[in-house]
Amino acid sequence: MADARPFQSFNRSLVLRLGGVLLAVCLLLWGAWVSREVARPREQIVTVRLSETIARFVDAEARSGKAPEDGQARTLAYLQAAEAAVREMGSNGRVVLVAEAVLSGDVPDATGELEQRVAAKLGREKRP
Numbered sequence: 001m002a003d004a005r006p007f008q009s010f011n012r013s014l015v016l017r018l019g020g021v022l023l024a025v026c027l028l029l030w031g032a033w034v035s036r037e038v039a040r041p042r043e044q045i046v047t048v049r050l051s052e053t054i055a056r057f058v059d060a061e062a063r064s065g066k067a068p069e070d071g072q073a074r075t076l077a078y079l080q081a082a083e084a085a086v087r088e089m090g091s092n093g094r095v096v097l098v099a100e101a102v103l104s105g106d107v108p109d110a111t112g113e114l115e116q117r118v119a120a121k122l123g124r125e126k127r128p
Contacts, residue, residue, distance in 0.1 A: 046089070046110035047099040053115055054082065077122060085117035 057078050061071040089110065090096045097107065 044093070044108075045095045045097065046108050047097045047102070048086065048089070048114045049099045049109070049111045050082065050086070050114070051098075051100050053111060053118075054079065078118065081118045081121035082114070084121060085114055088117065089114065 058075060061075055064071065086096055096110070099109070099111075
């Protein structure tokens with residue numbers, strides 16, 4: 001029985017040391033995760049080529065051969081849908097910049113998303 005006590009105290013000491021090391025590693029990993037979450041920007045910045053999109057639509061309307069009154073009505077509807085789409089895209093902390101008005105560097109371009117939203121607002125019509 002005298003031999004069993006030193007062995008048990010050795011294991012207890014080893015287990016406590018390993019537990020302390022494991023706890024320290026977990027705390028360091030948790031700290032790194034929290035730091036990354038705090039440092040990550042909460043808003044996303046994108047650009048859209050609005051004038052290019054509108055110019056394509058107006059050009060397609062001009063070439064369509066329809067009555068000018070119909071073209072004006074469709075152009076007005078398109079402009080209203082584009083404005084609403086940009087407003088929606090700018091919700092939830094997202095910043096939408098008009099590419100023609102800013103120097104944006106490597107900011108992602110969301111023009112395709114804008115065109116899809118406008119097309120959906122216009123009743124799923126084909127984009128020009």
